[in-house]
Amino acid sequence: MVIFSNKLFIVSILSMFSFFGSLFAQETNKKFKKPERVIKRLIRKKQIPGLAITVVKNGEIEWSQGYGYANIKKKIEVKPDATIFRIGSVSKPISAVGLYHMVKDSLIDLETSVHNYLPYFPKKQYDFSIKQAGTHQSGIRNYKGNEFKNNKPLSIREGVALFENDSLLFEPGTQHAYTSYNWNLISLVMQEVSGVPFEAFIQEKVLDTFKMTNTFADTQQEIENKAIFYRKAGKKRFKPVGKVHNFFKLAGGGYLSTSEDVAKFGQALLDGTDIDQEQFKPFITSESIGERLTYYGIGFQVSFDHTGRPYFGHVGNGLGGYGIFYVYPEDEVVLSILMNCSNPEQDESFKEIIEGIFNAF
Numbered sequence: 001m002v003i004f005s006n007k008l009f010i011v012s013i014l015s016m017f018s019f020f021g022s023l024f025a026q027e028t029n030k031k032f033k034k035p036e037r038v039i040k041r042l043i044r045k046k047q048i049p050g051l052a053i054t055v056v057k058n059g060e061i062e063w064s065q066g067y068g069y070a071n072i073k074k075k076i077e078v079k080p081d082a083t084i085f086r087i088g089s090v091s092k093p094i095s096a097v098g099l100y101h102m103v104k105d106s107l108i109d110l111e112t113s114v115h116n117y118l119p120y121f122p123k124k125q126y127d128f129s130i131k132q133a134g135t136h137q138s139g140i141r142n143y144k145g146n147e148f149k150n151n152k153p154l155s156i157r158e159g160v161a162l163f164e165n166d167s168l169l170f171e172p173g174t175q176h177a178y179t180s181y182n183w184n185l186i187s188l189v190m191q192e193v194s195g196v197p198f199e200a201f202i203q204e205k206v207l208d209t210f211k212m213t214n215t216f217a218d219t220q221q222e223i224e225n226k227a228i229f230y231r232k233a234g235k236k237r238f239k240p241v242g243k244v245h246n247f248f249k250l251a252g253g254g255y256l257s258t259s260e261d262v263a264k265f266g267q268a269l270l271d272g273t274d275i276d277q278e279q280f281k282p283f284i285t286s287e288s289i290g291e292r293l294t295y296y297g298i299g300f301q302v303s304f305d306h307t308g309r310p311y312f313g314h315v316g317n318g319l320g321g322y323g324i325f326y327v328y329p330e331d332e333v334v335l336s337i338l339m340n341c342s343n344p345e346q347d348e349s350f351k352e353i354i355e356g357i358f359n360a361f
Contacts, residue, residue, distance in 0.1 A: 032063045035356030038349050043068040046236040047346055048339050050078040050227060052085070052259035055357055056267050056334040063357070064260055070227040070340060072238060078340075080259045084214060084226040085338040086246075086321025088253045090262060090314050092183055093325065094215075095251035096283050096299025097275075098202045099134065099186060104279050107193050110134070110298070117189045122164050128172035130189065133182040134298040135287045139168030142179040149319060151243050153220075156191060156198055159184050159248025176287070176294040180252030183299065187251035199250060210268040215257040218246045223256065227340040229320020238341060241320040253318055259336040266313065266327040266334035284312040306351045309358070317343045324350060331358070 029036065032055075042048050050068035054061065066078030102108040108117070110131035115121055117130075128138040141163055154162075163181050170177070191198040199217040207215050216223060220243065233239035246254035269275065269284075286302040287294045295303040300312045309328055313335075316323040322344060324337040335357065337350070 029063065029065065031360040032357065034359065035353040036065070036067075038352045038356065039067050042344070042346060042349055046238070047349075048341050048344050049230050049238045050083070051337065051339045052078050052080040052083055053353075054080050054259040054263035054334075054336045056263050057361060058332050059267060059271070061260075061263070062361075064263075070225070072228070072230070078227070079225070082214070082225045083258060083338075083340075084216070084223050084256050085258070085323065085340055086218065086229055086316075086318040087255050087257050087262065087323045087325075087338060088316025088318035088321055089180065090257070090316035090323045090325045091251065091253050091255040092180075092299040093314050094202060094206055094255060094265065095183055095187060096134065097206050097269075098198075099130075099190060099299065100275070100280055100283055101205045102190060102193060104276060108189065110282070114138075114185060114189060117193055118185075121160070121185075124168045126168055126171050128168070130186065131282075131298065132172045133186055135294065135296055136176050136178045136182055137174075137287070137289070137294075138172050138182055138185075139170045139175070139177070140179055140181050140185065141166055141169055142177070142181065149242065149244055150248065151245050153245050154248035156184065156188050156248060156250065160188050162248075174289065176289060176296065178296075180249050183252035184249050190251075206265075209274050210265055212257070212261045212265060214261045215255060215265075217250055218254045218256050220245060226256065230341045231320060232341065232344070241342070244319050246318070253316065257338070259338045262323070262325050262336040262338065263334050266325065266336065269327060270329065270332060270334065305354060307355065307358075326354075331361075333358075333361075 039051055049072055050070050052066045055063040064080040066080050068078055070076045070078045070083045103110055108130060111129050113127050113129055132138045147162060187198045194201050229241050230238040231241050283298040284300050284302055285297050287296060301314050302312045304310050311326040311328045313325040313327050320342055322339045326335045
């Protein structure tokens with residue numbers, strides 16, 4: 001009888017903790033009900049199949065939630081700490097932190113010509129520096145044909161070969177033209193200089209350092225909790241995208257991650273984890289061409305949101321994946337939103353979500 005009473009007591013205590021935990025979760029999410037309503041509307045109207053959002057304020061997770069499905073057919077729900085998405089160009093800031101370490105250790109000089117590190121890279125009508133590549137001022141072309149949907153298992157070196165013989169589009173430093181191929185080239189430089197595979201260098205210097213245990217180089221490998229990657233197929237239908245090999249453009253758009261890992265990355269940058277802020281400053285400072293800002297640093301978009309709040313980070317668009325990664329240094333806010341579909345073209349809804357988040361603080 002005593003044992004039975006003890007069991008009842010334990011069950012009651014656990015139920016009580018569960019009840020208060022549930023109340024706390026409800027209270028925590030309640031203040032984000034307006035942006036949550038926008039997300040639920042996107043799911044309900046089948047604008048996106050699934051979405052994970054993580055919001056950090058002053059180093060603490062304020063909101064981290066999954067909506068919709070990672071796998072529509074199997075009805076597997078999205079989880080912000082577990083669901084693995086394609087993050088597209090959100091890969092560039094990860095790669096940029098790796099480059100920062102090589103600059104800090106005097107292994108790479110940003111102002112030095114790419115040819116100093118890759119003597120076999122074909123010379124062009126103009127020379128260009130590592131920094132000009134990292135800031136998208138090199139004149140290298142963008143994807144053409146089916147290169148974006150490449151399904152051949154190319155190495156980083158083979159990926160550079162796709163564009164290495166093409167002429168530059170303009171004299172470096174005179175224009176800003178965004179292309180992930182700039183970061184393909186930088187990753188090859190980093191690989192040659194370090195003497196280790198690019199992905200191994202990033203794993204050690206960035207992912208392990210920031211404890212990003214759910215971030216991976218995309219090699220089409222089987223990963224637990226990896227979402228199905230979709231595209232819109234008609235007004236209210238989604239269809240899985242075809243297979244694509246993204247490894248050759250790993251530095252510019254080939255990583256997989258969770259919304260919580262991406263937020264963790266942003267918070268580490270705010271905290272200055274293993275980073276000298278003065279040496280890192282050029283990476284998150286907008287370049288200028290003449291008197292015109294490019295709103296881009298070295299691997300980071302550096303801009304202002306729709307209300308004028310300054311941020312650095314990146315938007316990512318890949319085949320079957322879309323992401324928003326913003327770090328607001330003045331507000332000490334990190335925002336990570338990942339979706340398992342190609343660009344849903346819902347910019348106004350995303351602005352509503354961001355505005356709702358800031359109104360909740």
